[in-house]
Amino acid sequence: AQSVTQLDSHVSVSEGTPVLLRCNYSSSYSPSLFWYVQHPNKGLQLLLKYTSAATLVKGINGFEAEFKKSETSFHLTKPSAHMSDAAEYFCVVTPRGYNKLIFGAGTRLAVHP
């Protein structure tokens, strides 16, 4: 069975400080992993994806994530938070070749001045 656990429901940081959003996954098959962001009253925007190439994946807006198979983790990081980063972030897994995306419960990121 496949599942995703986002370890923090809420994360609060100050502008200019690093961001870490944690995600652990469970998959019986070689997975593809994604991070999506959802701003208020908006749809989901793809931040980055891992599909078995380099384990360190760079995405949009300065975000990156590292795939660690031994730890079954795919944590999202950014060196310096901006106010515009405040949003809901979803870690997503899909076993390669399957139809559906399996979402975590989400992490709400708040960025304070």
Add this chain to the structure above:
Amino acid sequence: ETGVTQSPTHLIKTRGQQVTLRCSSQSGHNTVSWYQQALGQGPQFIFQYYREEENGRGNFPPRFSGLQFPNYSSELNVNALELDDSALYLCASRIQTGEDTDTQYFGPGTRLTVL
């Protein structure tokens, strides 16, 4: 912004009614999926359509049904609405073959409220 569009943006229905939500895929995408996102939760997979046929379904009852048209646009129909059907409904499109088949591109969603 992706090229996926959805209509309407918002909808209010009463319990027992039926609703149809519409989605237009991103250009070149032949596969459409629908997701339900209840308040405060992550999206849940409803079903996927490819070549006008359903080819994957999540844990949703048969009163959730869909269609895909030759131009790859899609509809989600929900019959006998229940209060718990209140949610944001998201449509996502992708290509079925070739590179990047795992990546789904989402529309802005339709907010359904059932009273």
